[in-house]
Amino acid sequence: PEVVSGPGADPSCFAPWNADTKYLQWPAQDGPYRIAVVNGFVGNTWRIQMIKTAKAFAEDPAIKDKIAEFKVVSTGTDAPAQLGAIEDFINQGFDAIVTIAVSPDGFDRVIRLADRENVVLVPFDNVLDTDAVMQVNEDQTEMGRQWAQFIIDELAAQGKTGGKILEVRGLAGNSVDRDRSAAIHETFDATGGDWEIVEVVGNWDDGTAQKVTADAIAVHGQFDAIAVQGGTTGAVQALMDAGHPMVPIAGESENGFRKLVAEHADDGLKGISIGQSPGLVAIAMKAAVSALEGNVMPQLISVPLPVATYDELEDGLNYWSDLPDNFFTVNEFPPCGVNISGPAIMAQSEADVN
């Protein structure tokens, strides 16, 4: 692609990351296009929801006609397999490849090949440490910052300017974990208050998060607030099982977490729920099509954080008491015309089954 100057197309949907974001433009190609999604790991609800969203979005009238062929493969956590799949799709003549990178590095070769063949490569969610491709993500640092700020504010409302915070981290070695955690720490440090942050590793997994939270409570007694990167439902469950008083909590966007917050907010479980949405895939697909049409695109597209605080929760709107806990609540991005809500996804496939 060529580096051009902005503004880009459809800025309400394809918002640039910040003022310094470059803009890219590919030569316009005639549709319909062949698009592939190269997923890595597949064994969790988020990824499954992502795949279903991608499939559903490919059938969406807004985009259906522009897609000639749509393929999704999951390669597992194996970097060579993912790189191989991307390269294979380039070889097969696909026009755009949307991917969740298994590692923030190592894509030099496929980026080079994609550029040579004018293939639009769009990493999202786990993005790459490079500005050579167009990427779609939510701002992880901002997420960490908002989590921390929410807790600071809630505690301030209780008259506390310091205290013991439990931070349940994600998968060790992952850049998302690193960014979120660093932002949390920075934000707390910036207040100058007397904060003690106890870190435990919850692997973004409900069971692990629950276990380590329970352990931490057993050892440390009481916390003033909790910040959970993922597996929030498990952490809250541990809190309740241990008879720990309800405290402010910052967490992901799992349906289970929102259900619990909605139920117990009045008891003190004041929560903020921000999440990485599986719906990102739809924005990435849409961005890919837009780029193929020759539009000017920001290199790094920032998707607004879907924030919901305890006072904003509404059953059937931003959480669903009749849907499973594991479900990720935020799925649609109206400014982008991505309107595949959680229940819609579930309903769609039940219809498929019947």
Added chain:
Amino acid sequence: MSDQPFLQLTGISKHFAGARALENVDFACKRGSIHAVLGENGAGKSTLIKIIAGVLEPDSGAMFLEGQQVRFSNPAEANSAGVVCIFQELSLVPDLTVADNISLAAPPLKFGMIDRRAQYRFAEAVLARIKCEDVDPNALVKDLSLSRRQMVEIAKAVGKSPKLLILDEATSALTRKDVETVYGLLEDLRQDNVASLFISHRMNEVERLCDTLSVFRNGRHVETFTKGTKTDREIVRLMIGREVDAHFPPKPQAERTAPHLQFNDLSWEGRLKGASLSVGKGEIVGLGGLDGQGQKELMLALFGVLRGVEGTVKVGEKTGAPLSPAAAKREPRRICLVPEDRKTEGLMLPMSISDNLLAASYSRVSVGPFIDPALESEAVDAAIAKLQIKLGSPQDAVATLSGGNQQKVVIAKWLMTDPDVILLNDPTRGIDVGTKQEIYRLMRELADEGRAILFYSTDYAELIGCCDRVAIMYDGSIVAELAGAAINEEAIIGASLNLHASGPEAVS
């Protein structure tokens, strides 16, 4: 010079957890002699030669080779000093070829890699020397019969040009012809001034071959003497410390009972070709013939191990071959099999003696679904007493027993199930005279109790001495049935070679 012993051991002792295997043993052997080591099972013979060959290290004592004190910490060191051993448990690698095995540790090399051609030629030459041209050096050892394997083992040892060659029951599974070849070979080696140590439980082999005899008993060296200075009787007395009377228990008057185990026209995979026989209650029927004529397969077929057996089998009123050993041992058939290879097929070596004894009869010591500890120990004690198994504690691993006592455990395990039909596959292989006699006596007792016994043996004397009838197998079928006075050596050998057969193969 010539009077100095080639190998000399002084004050060697070796203890295993609990057991005393060797106690202060002095021993010597000379070049140009074939030296027999005799003793009951568990006398310590194998332990002695394992120490000589560097497999085991003695607890105390010293070893001298041509006057020099030596200490071998592994068989490789012993080999390089010219001490080569054929162990009681074979030391061949089944997944490699014969040629690979023969020059396993020191193959001919080319650019640091094994020279396969040279290795093949060497194997051919060595095999030719022991008249085993029928063994293909490129064949995998696991495809060979036990007797061929033993010959390859001998070839492997000879190929190392030993100064001291040790054979620990190396002839126990050989065919008659091979045994003769090995005798010839040992004679040759004697001429070449090689020292040989020969361990065997077959007195006639020792008589024929050896010039010096050493007797061990209970881990002690009892006496060494030259051949001919003592009678068989005296030797046996030295070995077991008491007088041994008759060789075989007396046979009862021949009266044929109704057949209990009957099989007709049994065929399987070209290894069994229409074998038919019947065994009555109270009868011991010997199974003879050259090694590998289908005797083992016959027993496995009757015991339900083989798949796709054709022909009819009838046990008592029940027709049809059992489909598994589990079905074979149960009512109404109640068959048992004492398998050929006790170490891999008969026993769970690391498990306790008591567990091994019980392995076939859990249901007999159970009350409801649970095993009753009282019944269990009662049964174990009874079995140990019945076969007079020599052991420390029933909780010891069965591996700690000597060969003969291990065999007794296998037999005792099956007697616990109170079988009607007993299949014995060479049960006296590698077992000392004393124990053998106990087994003969036991067989006769079992027969007298009304059980049907089918008894395969490679030892003609046993067939003659023990059996009411003898069936000879040749190429997968039974070619002769001998009874009464017709059971004699000539008849057995003749039938084994199928000399009297009128079939076409006998003509050609």
Added chain:
Amino acid sequence: MQSALLHLRSEDKPVLVSAGFIVVILVLGTIYTLYTQGTAPLFSPNYLLQQLQTGAFLGIVAAGMMMVILLGHIDLSIPWTLTAAAMMATAVGGDLALPTGIAVGIAVGLVNGIGVAYLRIPSMIFTLGVDSVMRGLMVWHTGGFAPQDQATPLMRFLAAEKLFGVPVAIFVWAAVSVVIVLLLSRTAFGRSIYATGNREAAAYLSGIRTRWVIVGAFVASGVCAATAGILLAGYSTKAYQGMGNAYLLPAIAAVVIGGTRILGGQGRYIGTLVGVTLIVLLNSVLSIMQMPEAGRQVIYGSVIVGMLLVYGRDTRSLSG
């Protein structure tokens, strides 16, 4: 007392050494907490009971794994057997939840057992294949059927509630333990497992139906994994993908640390109990110390090697 020590059997050594090491872990952890917070919560009954409660899941998995390891086999399908049982149990829900979960365990165990015992495919590889098939099924299930994942009240009770101040999960673990101990030491099936694990040919020729024994052990393993899955779902109030991932390697490690021979034939259940406790406490203390993942892995590996160096050394039998 003295004579008891003298008669220490080699099989008891792992149990004693691991038990000793458990105390060392607790003491080290306590020194840490005393230093950092001035309290010593690790020896409090509350903390220990809680560790046993979460240890119960691993303990039950390890109990099943031990049966398979005693045969010289291994069950790598545990992660997704556990997950599948939990997911199916919650998807069915109601009174049928528990039977459904257990049925999943039995079914997977049967498939594993048939593959290993009848088709004679090495368990290492067959169970691996079954694991990925189960994963495939669960991905399909989650993606296709909008499944319910809420634990039933009974599951909640079994996993998370307390009876007489003791978590019910511990009673479940104890019950499973009693069954396994009885099975191993007092039934023909248990004895046959040891015999088959030592030498299958000899066991078969003793008239033991070794293939049934193998199938039985795998079914036991499947049922244990399923039980753990049901409990885990109860503990977390729901079933979710990937809930079994954390249980495979620790279960193997616990069994082996407890003195069970990885090649089969030898091992005592008490060892597995102690091994599980050790692993659970080690993990917990490392987590309390906020040990970074890198250090945690190194310590974890070193502890296993160290323990085995102390007592797990293979004694070679010359006749073997």
Added chain:
Amino acid sequence: MTAMSALSTNMRQNRGLYGAVILLSIIYLIYNILHPRGFSSAVLIQNANESVAIVFVAMAQTIPVLLGGLDLSVGAVMTLAACIASVLVNGSPLQIVFGMVVTLAAGTAFGLCNGLIVVYGRIQPIIATLATGAIAIGLALFIRPKPGGDIDGDLNWALTNSLWDFVETYGLFDPDAPWFAPVAWIPVPLLIILVFGVCVWLPFRRTVLGRTIYAIGSAEGAAFMSGLPINRAKVAAFTLGGFFASCGGLYLAIQTASGNADITQAGAYTLNSIAAVVLGGTSLLGGMGGAIGSLIGALILRVISFYFRILSIDPLLQPLVEGIVLLAAVSLGAFRVLRVKNRLELFR
């Protein structure tokens, strides 16, 4: 006569290998037929790149398996090597070579440690390496707490393409020279597998030490009684395994121009290596098979996954299809069981 019997023995011993070769040929042929750009250098390069790491790891696994053991640390050692390489393989050509040597030496040394623990600690390989694998991952995380690294970009490009690109990247000579044309299309990764894998393994197999490994796997007691160097061979087996694993790690690092101490990836590689070994016809009981078979087995695993990219299979059904195919592939050998007429043969 000699040649005939040698051949038939060879066939018997390597039946699994030949079966695997045939299977691979068939499925790879069909893949190329179905692929829009089948039978082209580009496709071959892509396939080769994707396969190098798993091929090396599978070869690494083979050697302990031949002993009758298992090495559960191969994936971790690969990861460790990749992380080391991601730190060291950059700078001047000399520094790059130095970095590569250190990477390989480190992996080999780790293998040596495995061997020493197994032999002198007398711990079963499977459990010893389960533990050392954790240690390797721990070390990898110390070296590379988060993914990244700056591996030389030219190296990345040159080693992941055809010989033509290799020559062009380093300006060795005119890559369009007519004499070069017949070989210019050959993928470098393929050559790497051949040179490092085959040229190390095949000679090794023919040495006394190599044969001792087979002998130990087949009958350890017999090997010992025959005076073979048991301990040395076991240590050598794990060391060579470490070497192959680090080859895989080094290539992985160069291919991705980075290192990533990813625990799940390491575990996946270890498990896949076992599947590859089995698919390649090596007996998990030891004594039979070889690293070439595992090379083929690893390729089979890879080619199976290629199919998902050219066939339209519901993405949520893919893991299931993959699992079933894997299960079916490893069960192929089970037909043997149906033909066994003597049930005692089942127990070996």
